[in-house]
Structures are given as C-alpha cells and as structure tokens.
Amino acid sequence: MRKWENTEIEELKHLYKENNVPSDQLVKDKNALDTFVATFNNRLGSSEYFNSKEVADQLFKLRKSSKLPRIRD
Numbered sequence: 001m002r003k004w005e006n007t008e009i010e011e012l013k014h015l016y017k018e019n020n021v022p023s024d025q026l027v028k029d030k031n032a033l034d035t036f037v038a039t040f041n042n043r044l045g046s047s048e049y050f051n052s053k054e055v056a057d058q059l060f061k062l063r064k065s066s067k068l069p070r071i072r073d
Helices: 006-019 023-028 030-044 052-064
Strands: none
Touching: 006 030, 006 052, 023 030, 023 052, 030 052
C-alpha cells in the first residue's frame, strides 16, 4: 500500500464529512463505497487513483486514531 499524502487525507476527511455516512456503514455497502471512492478520486484529479480497499483501510485507520469527524446516523 502506498503512502498517503496529507492533502489526500484532508480531502478524504472533507468528503467523509460531506457524505455524512458513518465509516462502518459506508464500507459495508459496496455500491456506496464505490461511489464514494469515485468521487474522491475525481476530486484528487490525479493519474494515480485509490481503490476501494485502500480508501476503506484509510478510513478505518483514521477512525481508530480519532481523526475522522464524528457522524451520527
């Protein structure tokens, strides 16, 4: 797995907050996760894109380190 840049992590957290779906629910719904990842990659506008597993892993890591905004369902 490649190293995430700070700008990528900040964009991931921003989109996560906008999406307003808790991470555990997001990663359980393949369609929702795929849509989230596509939006994330589109916002980055990079030629190197993240896949769903990489994004789900990073969301989990951020959640466990209390770095994701709190979302209530």
